[in-house]
Amino acid sequence: xxLHIALDAMGxxxxxxxxxxxxxxxxxxxxxxVSLVGDTVRLGAILASHGASSxxxxxxxxxxxxxxxxSPFDAIRRKKDSSIMKAFALHKEGSVDAVVSAGNxxxxxxxxxxxxxxxxxxxxxxxxxxxxxxxxxxxxxxxxANVDCRPEHLFQFGVMAAAFSQVxxxxxxxRVGLLSIGEEGxxxxxxxxxxxxxxxxxxxxxxxxxxxxxxxxxxxxxxxxDGFVGNVCLKLxxxxxxxxxxxLGEEIAKSFKAKLGYLLARDAFVSFKKRVDYAEYxxxxxxxxxxxxxxxxxxxxxxxxxxxxxxxxxxxxNKVNDRILELFSLDHRLVEQDDAPVANAAGAGVTx
Amino acid sequence: xxLHIALDAMGxxxxxxxxxxxxxxxxxxxxxxVSLVGDTVRLGAILASHGASSxxxxxxxxxxxxxxxxSPFDAIRRKKDSSIMKAFALHKEGSVDAVVSAGNxxxxxxxxxxxxxxxxxxxxxxxxxxxxxxxxxxxxxxxxANVDCRPEHLFQFGVMAAAFSQVxxxxxxxRVGLLSIGEEGxxxxxxxxxxxxxxxxxxxxxxxxxxxxxxxxxxxxxxxxDGFVGNVCLKLxxxxxxxxxxxLGEEIAKSFKAKLGYLLARDAFVSFKKRVDYAEYxxxxxxxxxxxxxxxxxxxxxxxxxxxxxxxxxxxxNKVNDRILELFSLDHRLVEQDDAPVANAAGAGVTx
Numbered sequence: 001x002x003l004h005i006a007l008d009a010m011g012x013x014x015x016x017x018x019x020x021x022x023x024x025x026x027x028x029x030x031x032x033x034v035s036l037v038g039d040t041v042r043l044g045a046i047l048a049s050h051g052a053s054s055x056x057x058x059x060x061x062x063x064x065x066x067x068x069x070x071s072p073f074d075a076i077r078r079k080k081d082s083s084i085m086k087a088f089a090l091h092k093e094g095s096v097d098a099v100v101s102a103g104n105x106x107x108x109x110x111x112x113x114x115x116x117x118x119x120x121x122x123x124x125x126x127x128x129x130x131x132x133x134x135x136x137x138x139x140x141x142x143x144x145a146n147v148d149c150r151p152e153h154l155f156q157f158g159v160m161a162a163a164f165s166q167v168x169x170x171x172x173x174x175r176v177g178l179l180s181i182g183e184e185g186x187x188x189x190x191x192x193x194x195x196x197x198x199x200x201x202x203x204x205x206x207x208x209x210x211x212x213x214x215x216x217x218x219x220x221x222x223x224x225x226d227g228f229v230g231n232v233c234l235k236l237x238x239x240x241x242x243x244x245x246x247x248l249g250e251e252i253a254k255s256f257k258a259k260l261g262y263l264l265a266r267d268a269f270v271s272f273k274k275r276v277d278y279a280e281y282x283x284x285x286x287x288x289x290x291x292x293x294x295x296x297x298x299x300x301x302x303x304x305x306x307x308x309x310x311x312x313x314x315x316x317x318n319k320v321n322d323r324i325l326e327l328f329s330l331d332h333r334l335v336e337q338d339d340a341p342v343a344n345a346a347g348a349g350v351t352x
Numbered sequence: 353x354x355l356h357i358a359l360d361a362m363g364x365x366x367x368x369x370x371x372x373x374x375x376x377x378x379x380x381x382x383x384x385x386v387s388l389v390g391d392t393v394r395l396g397a398i399l400a401s402h403g404a405s406s407x408x409x410x411x412x413x414x415x416x417x418x419x420x421x422x423s424p425f426d427a428i429r430r431k432k433d434s435s436i437m438k439a440f441a442l443h444k445e446g447s448v449d450a451v452v453s454a455g456n457x458x459x460x461x462x463x464x465x466x467x468x469x470x471x472x473x474x475x476x477x478x479x480x481x482x483x484x485x486x487x488x489x490x491x492x493x494x495x496x497a498n499v500d501c502r503p504e505h506l507f508q509f510g511v512m513a514a515a516f517s518q519v520x521x522x523x524x525x526x527r528v529g530l531l532s533i534g535e536e537g538x539x540x541x542x543x544x545x546x547x548x549x550x551x552x553x554x555x556x557x558x559x560x561x562x563x564x565x566x567x568x569x570x571x572x573x574x575x576x577x578d579g580f581v582g583n584v585c586l587k588l589x590x591x592x593x594x595x596x597x598x599x600l601g602e603e604i605a606k607s608f609k610a611k612l613g614y615l616l617a618r619d620a621f622v623s624f625k626k627r628v629d630y631a632e633y634x635x636x637x638x639x640x641x642x643x644x645x646x647x648x649x650x651x652x653x654x655x656x657x658x659x660x661x662x663x664x665x666x667x668x669x670n671k672v673n674d675r676i677l678e679l680f681s682l683d684h685r686l687v688e689q690d691d692a693p694v695a696n697a698a699g700a701g702v703t704x
Binding site (some may be wrong): 069117132133134144147148179180181184185188190192211212213214215216217225226227228229231232233234235236237238239240241242243244245246247248251252254255257259260262263264265266267268269271272321 | 536538544595604607
């Protein structure tokens with residue numbers, strides 16, 4: 001049976017047009033069903049303007065929208081009929097297999113935890129970022145949901161991201177590294193040193209501390225860090241990549257010869273941009289909830305949304321949560337269940 | 353009177369040849385005196401091979417060398433006649449005005465603290481990184497010396513880096529930002545939230561939280577963070593810049609037309625590389641000690657060393673420490689003197 005994805009069609013910075021286009025692309029390139037959740041009058045009009053209405057695109061009404069800068073917890077408490085809450089309600093009742101949102105990432109996480117609940121053994125669900133590297137992709141977790149962490153939280157991030165990497169990228173034993181400031185186990189802050197001890201005792205393919213410069217070399221498949229560090233890295237990377245290209249562009253613009261050279265090399269620049277484009281993976285998987293969800297960059301275009309819908313469907317098809325539970329069962333003694341409220345969750349605006 | 357700089361001529365990954373070349377360049381382009389500290393037989397031979405011996409280059413013997421991966425505190429305790437200890441001993445006795453080292457950065461900091469002591473009001477001396485941006489340079493502090501910090505430490509970093517920015521880049525009121533994961537004051541981890549309150553009460557030109565993506569835009573002059581986050585950022589930036597250029601190079605190599613284009617645009621690439629080259633500022637100033645010091649990248653070439661010697665001399669000439677004390681005096685009530693041992697110092701290998 002075809003999988004069914006709910007798309008929060010009201011979130012994001014570009015407005016619903018881009019999101020609807022992504023859904024249309026996704027249904028054209030696959031047999032997926034997509035439910036667009038939001039203002040059905042507006043969404044219906046956008047869909048009509050696309051001409052080809054598809055029997056696999058459905059409209060589900062939600063009367064409210066969570067704004068990008070709204071406090072996540074206030075938002076989900078006050079806006080019970082928001083598109084993001086409605087999308088997760090569909091997931092909870094079993095009408096859809098996954099949720100995709102380009103809206104307020106904190107509210108997306110908060111709504112997921114509230115409506116679906118946390119996966120067994122997981123005290124802190126989090127957000128995993130997928131980075132391109134010189135070789136394959138690397139999964140970094142957490143990239144913004146949990147800013148003050150304990151070692152057991154970092155260990156859980158490692159397990160979840162490893163399971164995701166296995167399922168999505170087909171890696172048998174993904175190499176898991178702990179992001180630190182020196183490769184020796186004795187280097188790092190208190191959190192990292194204590195987490196290192198947990199990882200060393202685990203069944204994961206733990207390769208020890210890795211440094212920021214290793215991120216893009218492709219010699220590690222999973223990088224573990226707290227959500228503060230991960231979110232800083234995520235945004236620093238975006239900013240640096242933009243600045244590098246901006247500075248290069250300024251230098252090229254200074255001479256006619258260089259501009260001519262750029263025109264000749266243009267295809268290479270286009271391939272390069274495609275290679276480092278966040279749109280390639282569409283978004284960041286939300287891991288540790290009883291369900292499947294992807295949060296996308298607020299600026300996501302239609303291609304990014306299409307890819308996010310594809311990744312969400314793969315998470316559901318390949319049962320990433322079953323894999324997470326399997327990995328937890330191998331290290332049962334290291335997993336300390338705590339039920340403390342997820343006080344730090346959802347603060348970072350990972351995708352805005 | 354001409355300033356005099358001590359250069360730890362045995363540290364670094366490239367061997368003393370490159371360091372000596374840097375010193376030769378520095379004395380040719382300025383009236384500085386430079387003392388090369390290390391194995392005088394070897395250094396004398398290298399100097400002789402340069403032909404033009406200068407009366408402004410002096411040799412000072414040290415019988416030991418601290419290795420790049422040695423534990424800083426062990427090293428300075430055991431190797432009292434190491435080149436780095438000797439260089440700071442010269443500074444302590446007043447024979448030189450500043451120290452430059454491309455060796456073990458942790459040991460450099462530890463030696464500085466041991467021999468020169470901490471500046472008044474400073475509980476944690478640290479290392480400031482200088483990044484190129486689309487506009488002027490930005491100073492980030494701390495980039496690796498102090499991995500577990502309290503809010504007052506971050507405040508001290510802000511004061512010291514602001515003074516450095518005033519003195520070195522001629523900024524009257526450098527804009528100081530706190531590196532966080534959202535621009536609102538309420539966002540961040542516990543450390544950042546508490547530090548935000550301190551900065552808000554200060555006389556600094558505090559512009560609030562800034563995000564990683566702001567680093568390279570040039571809209572902030574000083575970015576404050578703990579040494580773990582700063583060191584991760586430093587190494588991530590290095591790794592990303594290399595990966596971006598590597599991926600672009602791979603794409604260009606795929607087609608003849610693109611290669612031809614690259615040749616035409618080559619000057620632009622060279623200017624670009626010069627613009628983002630760490631060698632431009634030569635190294636990272638060590639702030640909060642009773643003296644002037646620069647720690648350089650272990651891979652530093654002669655040009656980087658020459659620039660580091662220049663920046664070190666500017667720190668001495670413009671009395672950066674007097675400026676730091678002036679800024680502290682404006683915010684006296686916010687500066688809490690603590691004399692706890694600098695337990696986390698010098699762990700990060702900021703320049704290796």
